[in-house]
Amino acid sequence: MPRTTSTRPRFATRALLLQLATVTLVVALCTGVYLLLTLQQLRAEAESTALGIARTLAEDPQVRAEVARISLAEGALDAEELRDGELQRLASEVTARTGALFVVITDDNGIRLAHPTPSRIGEEVSTPYEAVLAGAEVVDWQTGTLGESARAKVPVRDAAGSPVGEISVGFERAGVFDDLPPLLAMIAGTAAGALALAVLAFHLLRRRWERLTLGVQPEELVALVQNQTAVLDGVxxxxxxxxxxxxxxxxxxxxxxxxxxxxxxxxxxxxxxxxxxxxxxxxxxxxxxxxxxxxxxxxxxxxxxxxxxxxxxxxxxxxxRTDLVALTERLETVRTMTAALRVQRHEFANRMHVAAGLIDADRVPQARAFLGELVERGPVAFPVVGLDLVGDPFLHSFLGAKGVEAAERGVALRIAEDTQLIGTVQEAEDVAAVLGNLIDNAVTAALSGQRAPRWVEVALLDDGDALVFTVSDSGPGLGLGLGGIEPSPAQPREGTTDDDVHGHGIGLPLSTEIARRTGGDLWVIDQGGADSGAVFAARIGGAVARTSPDEKENT
Structure with a gap:
C-alpha cells in the first residue's frame, strides 16, 4: 500500500510530543511537591532549632536566677547596666555560636533584658508575649523589629516554677533557605535528566516500533487491516x-x-x-x-x-481447479464425439459415393446388397471388437470413437462378452467423463507395458438405474501404488500430477468425485501384476433409464 501523503505530523512525532508533554508535566508536579516538602522541612528544622536553643537557654540556672532577680526588683530598670550585664553577654554568645538572627531575653513585663541591638534594651518587645508569660511555648513565623523570622518563645521560670520572663530565639528567612539554591539546582538537573531519558527511551521505542511494523504508521496499519479483511474475505x-x-x-x-x-x-x-x-x-x-x-x-x-x-x-x-478440470474432461468427451461424428460423416459420404457409382454402372443388385450391408452394420465400422453388444446409441458411438483413438496409438479396444445393457444412458456427461478417463488411463498403461498385443477391455452392466462398468488392460498393473490385493477405493497420490500412468494425478480423483456425487463409487478390483494388468470398476448412479423389451424391440 502506498505511503500516506497527509501533511499531519507522523505518529512518531505526535507520540514524542505527547510523551515529552507528559514527562514535563510529571516532572513539574514532582518538582512542585518536592519543593513544598523541602520548604516545610526547612521551616520545621528552623523552628525546631530555635525551640531547642530557647529551651536550653531558659533552663540555664544563671539565666533563671538573673531574670527572676530583675523581675522581682522594684523600680525602673537600668538600661545601661543591662547592656553590660550578664544576660546580654550570654545572649550575644549564643547568637554568635548558633548563627541565630537574635536571642532576646525579657522580664515578666515583656521588657527586653538582652537584645542584638543594645539600644533597644529596656524597651518592650514588638511581638505578643502574654501567652508565653502564661506558661506556654510559642513557635511561629513572626515579623518584628529585625524582620520576618522563624522564632521560638519559651518562658523562664523561677525556683518555684512560675514564669518570670521569656527567651525568644529567631532565625531569619534568608538563613533558613540557604540550602534551597543547591536543592533547586539538583531538582533542575534531575528534571533535565528525566526529560533526556524520556527522549532517548522514545527514540529507542520508535526504532523498535518501525522495525516491527516495517515503517508503517498506525493509520496505515488500520487501512492495511481493512484492505486485508476486504481482500481475504472477498475472494x-x-x-x-x-x-x-x-x-x-x-x-x-x-x-x-x-x-x-x-x-x-x-x-x-x-x-x-x-x-x-x-x-x-x-x-x-x-x-x-x-x-x-x-x-x-x-x-x-x-x-x-x-x-x-x-x-x-x-x-x-x-x-x-476441480470444476475447471471436470469441465475440461467433459469438453474432451465432446471433442471425442465430434471426431467420431466427423469420421462417420466422412465414411458415410465415401460409401454413398460407392453406392452411387454402382447405380450409375447399372449394377443395381450389387448396389442393393451394399446398401443392405450398410444398414445392417452401420455407417462406420469402428475398430472395436464386440461393439455390437452395446445397444445404447450414445455408448456405441462413444466407445467407437475411443476405439478409433486407441487404434491410432496401437492399442485394441474391445467389449467384454458378458456385457449386457438393457436401458439407455441418460447421464451422458457423467458416464463419458468417468468411462472416458478410465479408458484413456488404460490405453496409457497398455502402452507402458511390454506385453503384446496391447489391449483394453470394457464390460458394461446396468443395475437398476445405475451403470456399472469395468476397464482392464494389458499393462504392468499398479504395483504397490494403491493398496493391497483386496478390492480397494481408488485413492489419488498426494503431491503433484507428474505421473500420467493410470490417472494417479487429476483424472482419477475427478472421476471418483463424479461417481460418488451420483451415489456410486470408483474402485480397484485387481491391481494387476506380472501376468495381467489392472482392473478398475465404477458405478454411476441414476445414469440408466430402464426400457422394456418391447420398447427396445421397437427402437
Whole structure:
C-alpha cells in the first residue's frame, strides 16, 4: 500500500510530543511537591532549632536566677547596666555560636533584658508575649523589629516554677533557605535528566516500533487491516501466509476449506499435516505446482514477500481447479464425439459415393446388397471388437470413437462378452467423463507395458438405474501404488500430477468425485501384476433409464 501523503505530523512525532508533554508535566508536579516538602522541612528544622536553643537557654540556672532577680526588683530598670550585664553577654554568645538572627531575653513585663541591638534594651518587645508569660511555648513565623523570622518563645521560670520572663530565639528567612539554591539546582538537573531519558527511551521505542511494523504508521496499519479483511474475505481463492520461521500468520476461510485446516494461524506449517506438494509450495521450495487434497484438484502459486530488502516470508495462493478440470474432461468427451461424428460423416459420404457409382454402372443388385450391408452394420465400422453388444446409441458411438483413438496409438479396444445393457444412458456427461478417463488411463498403461498385443477391455452392466462398468488392460498393473490385493477405493497420490500412468494425478480423483456425487463409487478390483494388468470398476448412479423389451424391440 502506498505511503500516506497527509501533511499531519507522523505518529512518531505526535507520540514524542505527547510523551515529552507528559514527562514535563510529571516532572513539574514532582518538582512542585518536592519543593513544598523541602520548604516545610526547612521551616520545621528552623523552628525546631530555635525551640531547642530557647529551651536550653531558659533552663540555664544563671539565666533563671538573673531574670527572676530583675523581675522581682522594684523600680525602673537600668538600661545601661543591662547592656553590660550578664544576660546580654550570654545572649550575644549564643547568637554568635548558633548563627541565630537574635536571642532576646525579657522580664515578666515583656521588657527586653538582652537584645542584638543594645539600644533597644529596656524597651518592650514588638511581638505578643502574654501567652508565653502564661506558661506556654510559642513557635511561629513572626515579623518584628529585625524582620520576618522563624522564632521560638519559651518562658523562664523561677525556683518555684512560675514564669518570670521569656527567651525568644529567631532565625531569619534568608538563613533558613540557604540550602534551597543547591536543592533547586539538583531538582533542575534531575528534571533535565528525566526529560533526556524520556527522549532517548522514545527514540529507542520508535526504532523498535518501525522495525516491527516495517515503517508503517498506525493509520496505515488500520487501512492495511481493512484492505486485508476486504481482500481475504472477498475472494474465492485461498490465501496462506507463512513467515520466515514457518509460522502461519494469515489464512482466510477459503484456504481453511480447501486445505482442510482448523484455526492454523499462529501454528507451525509443519504441524498442519499438509500434503508434501502443499508444504513445499507454502515454504517457497516450489513456486508453482498442483496437488490433490481430498477430492479437490488445487493449483498452488507461491510468492515470496519482501519489503525494503527484508524477507518476510511466503504467500501461498490456493485455487480450486476441480470444476475447471471436470469441465475440461467433459469438453474432451465432446471433442471425442465430434471426431467420431466427423469420421462417420466422412465414411458415410465415401460409401454413398460407392453406392452411387454402382447405380450409375447399372449394377443395381450389387448396389442393393451394399446398401443392405450398410444398414445392417452401420455407417462406420469402428475398430472395436464386440461393439455390437452395446445397444445404447450414445455408448456405441462413444466407445467407437475411443476405439478409433486407441487404434491410432496401437492399442485394441474391445467389449467384454458378458456385457449386457438393457436401458439407455441418460447421464451422458457423467458416464463419458468417468468411462472416458478410465479408458484413456488404460490405453496409457497398455502402452507402458511390454506385453503384446496391447489391449483394453470394457464390460458394461446396468443395475437398476445405475451403470456399472469395468476397464482392464494389458499393462504392468499398479504395483504397490494403491493398496493391497483386496478390492480397494481408488485413492489419488498426494503431491503433484507428474505421473500420467493410470490417472494417479487429476483424472482419477475427478472421476471418483463424479461417481460418488451420483451415489456410486470408483474402485480397484485387481491391481494387476506380472501376468495381467489392472482392473478398475465404477458405478454411476441414476445414469440408466430402464426400457422394456418391447420398447427396445421397437427402437
Amino acid at each position: 474465492d481463492d485461498g490465501v496462506l501466509a507463512v513467515d520466515t520461521r514457518g509460522v502461519v500468520r494469515v489464512s482466510n476461510a477459503a484456504a481453511d476449506r480447501l486445505l482442510g485446516l482448523d484455526e492454523p494461524v499462529g501454528r507451525s506449517i509443519d504441524e498442519l499435516g499438509l500434503a508434501p506438494a502443499v508444504l513445499d509450495a507454502a515454504t517457497g521450495d516450489r513456486t508453482r505446482s498442483s496437488a490433490i487434497v481430498g477430492d479437490r484438484m488445487l493449483y498452488l502459486d507461491s510468492r515470496p514477500v519482501v519489503r525494503d530488502g527484508q524477507a518476510l516470508g511466503d504467500v501461498l495462493i490456493v485455487r480450486d
